[in-house]
Amino acid sequence: MIETLGARTIRGINNAGQFARFAWQSVLTSVRSIGHFRTYPLVLSQMNIIGVRSVPVIMVTGAFVGMTLAVQAYDQLAGMRLEEHLGVLINISVVKELGPVLAAVMLAGRVGGALTAELGTMNVTEQIDAIRSMGTDPVRHLVAPRVLACLLLTPVLIIYADLLGILGGYFVSVWQLGINSGAYWMFSASGVELYDVLVGVTKGFFFGCAIALISCYKGFTCKEGAQGVGQACTEAFVASFISILALDFALAVISKAIYNSFWPFKSLVS
Amino acid sequence: MKNADQNKQTAEGGDNGVLRIKNLTKRFGAHLVLESISLGIEKGKTTVVIGPSGCGKTVLIKHLIVLLRPSSGEVYFKGRRIDNLREQELNEVRMHYGFLFQGGALFDSLNVFENIIFPIRQHFRINDWKVVEDLVKSKLSMVGLDGFQNYYPANLSGGQRKRVALARAIALNPEVILYDEPTTGLDPIRADIINELVLKLRRELGITTVVVTHDMKSAYKIADRIIMLHRGRLVADGDAEHIRNHPHPVVQQFINGQVSDEDLAALRMSGTVSQTQFMPRDFAK
Numbered sequence: 001m002i003e004t005l006g007a008r009t010i011r012g013i014n015n016a017g018q019f020a021r022f023a024w025q026s027v028l029t030s031v032r033s034i035g036h037f038r039t040y041p042l043v044l045s046q047m048n049i050i051g052v053r054s055v056p057v058i059m060v061t062g063a064f065v066g067m068t069l070a071v072q073a074y075d076q077l078a079g080m081r082l083e084e085h086l087g088v089l090i091n092i093s094v095v096k097e098l099g100p101v102l103a104a105v106m107l108a109g110r111v112g113g114a115l116t117a118e119l120g121t122m123n124v125t126e127q128i129d130a131i132r133s134m135g136t137d138p139v140r141h142l143v144a145p146r147v148l149a150c151l152l153l154t155p156v157l158i159i160y161a162d163l164l165g166i167l168g169g170y171f172v173s174v175w176q177l178g179i180n181s182g183a184y185w186m187f188s189a190s191g192v193e194l195y196d197v198l199v200g201v202t203k204g205f206f207f208g209c210a211i212a213l214i215s216c217y218k219g220f221t222c223k224e225g226a227q228g229v230g231q232a233c234t235e236a237f238v239a240s241f242i243s244i245l246a247l248d249f250a251l252a253v254i255s256k257a258i259y260n261s262f263w264p265f266k267s268l269v270s
Numbered sequence: 271m272k273n274a275d276q277n278k279q280t281a282e283g284g285d286n287g288v289l290r291i292k293n294l295t296k297r298f299g300a301h302l303v304l305e306s307i308s309l310g311i312e313k314g315k316t317t318v319v320i321g322p323s324g325c326g327k328t329v330l331i332k333h334l335i336v337l338l339r340p341s342s343g344e345v346y347f348k349g350r351r352i353d354n355l356r357e358q359e360l361n362e363v364r365m366h367y368g369f370l371f372q373g374g375a376l377f378d379s380l381n382v383f384e385n386i387i388f389p390i391r392q393h394f395r396i397n398d399w400k401v402v403e404d405l406v407k408s409k410l411s412m413v414g415l416d417g418f419q420n421y422y423p424a425n426l427s428g429g430q431r432k433r434v435a436l437a438r439a440i441a442l443n444p445e446v447i448l449y450d451e452p453t454t455g456l457d458p459i460r461a462d463i464i465n466e467l468v469l470k471l472r473r474e475l476g477i478t479t480v481v482v483t484h485d486m487k488s489a490y491k492i493a494d495r496i497i498m499l500h501r502g503r504l505v506a507d508g509d510a511e512h513i514r515n516h517p518h519p520v521v522q523q524f525i526n527g528q529v530s531d532e533d534l535a536a537l538r539m540s541g542t543v544s545q546t547q548f549m550p551r552d553f554a555k
Contacts, residue, residue, distance in 0.1 A: 121378075125373055125375060126371045126372070126373060126375040127375050129332075129337050129369075129371065129375065130369070130371055130375035130376075130377075132361075132364070133364055133367065133369035133371075134364065134365075134369075134389040134392060134442070135360075135361040135364040135365040135389070135392065135393065135442075136361065136389070136392045137357060137358070137361060141392075
């Protein structure tokens with residue numbers, strides 16, 4: 001029992017160390033790749049696969065988040081005769097939390113799974129070793145373009161999710177629930193600040209980076225066989241999901257501290 | 271005899287060796303795969319590494335290009351120690367190698383043309399595409415596949431994939447080519463085509479060649495020198511004639527394809543076929 005526990009702990013620490021090394025190397029290589037024009041076609045190709053092709057599913061996710069929030073929150077607010085404040089509740093939830101987190105979770109499933117499966121298959125069919133044998137760094141060729149594409153496009157996709165969440169919430173609130181359109185937008189504008197939108201979009205950089213690094217790491221270290229690739233995909237999604245939630249919490253704490261420290265001075269700059 | 275083989279091997283690796291391994295040991299966790307292997311690979315010669323499945327042949331060949339790092343021991347390329355180099359420094363060394371992987375390891379998302387120019391694009395700036403097209407054409411002609419430039423790996427047979435992989439392996443005009451089981455999974459005719467290609471490349475380009483195989487017909491045909499591994503140790507080393515007449519029972523069993531007494535006894539212990547065999551219909555009873 002103690003032996004098993006010890007072995008698992010050592011394995012866990014070992015894996016964490018390996019991931020930290022991989023992540024550090026990947027981030028360094030990605031930063032260096034920005035200066036190499038040869039990497040740009042690879043990054044653009046990944047941006048198309050990761051970003052452009054994810055737009056529809058992200059928009060659908062965002063729209064349903066806004067619509068569901070409207071339906072769920074209406075009764076509580078109507079009970080207090082505050083239904084016209086529905087806009088602020090929906091929009092602040094969407095831009096600050098639900099839009100970024102659910103868009104990132106959707107990306108972890110759609111993009112993270114595909115990245116792990118692709119790199120995992122390349123690993124077990126020795127294609128990654130083939131890249132190394134030809135004197136090329138597989139991290140530079142395979143990981144850096146994916147990290148950069150995820151890093152750059154996750155915030156953009158979050159903006160899409162936010163926009164559709166806001167629109168979805170608006171249509172259900174105004175058309176289905178009969179809230180006055182002018183009042184809806186007025187309360188929304190008074191309650192949602194630019195800072196809230198910035199916090200939500202900034203989360204995208206962290207979520208995108210985490211999804212790409214975890215998925216690529218799992219692909220690079222996946223075990224042989226179809227079962228190995230399948231297991232790596234599952235592990236990549238679970239690890240990405242937990243990372244998104246943990247990062248979301250950490251960023252919420254940090255953004256709140258920053259807001260309390262600096263945002264009161266906004267009147268000086270506006 | 272075993273010691274004599276190993277002593278000869280170590281001595282040979284001294285001066286002429288373009289590749290040299292000293293006291294190489296490799297462990298994966300508690301599993302010992304290679305134990306104190308020392309050998310040198312002579313320039314311009316074809317060295318064939320034989321041995322039963324799981325004896326460490328592929329692990330050995332991957333150490334020659336440092337795709338795997340030794341647990342202990344040293345690897346030298348043209349007199350320079352390479353097993354302790356950083357990946358970035360190793361990438362420069364690896365430009366002098368070609369590696370044919372067991373399954374070809376062609377990139378699925380790239381066509382044949384793009385696969386072959388991959389190493390060229392990684393190391394050189396292409397200004398004149400006509401030159402590159404001619405180069406790809408010449409490499410594909412060498413392996414008898416000119417005209418297949420636009421095919422994707424999924425549309426090629428196993429033998430064609432290996433030939434394209436070979437064309438890619440020679441794209442940078444390497445000094446050393448490493449072949450990992452080049453004839454495995456191919457029918458006898460296609461296997462012989464690969465053997466002829468190995469001989470042709472060595473003859474025409476003077477490339478130092480290391481082949482890992484358990485196909486003895488292939489080994490006898492292409493080898494200047496044959497090395498046998500057994501349970502992670504070097505048990506025989508010499509030309510084809512030396513290996514044919516080698517007194518070590520393990521070598522004779524392997525080259526003649528005979529099961530060992532130990533394995534036969536294990537088979538007998540496992541009972542008769544009629545005792546153990548059942549059909550799916552038995553489940554229905």
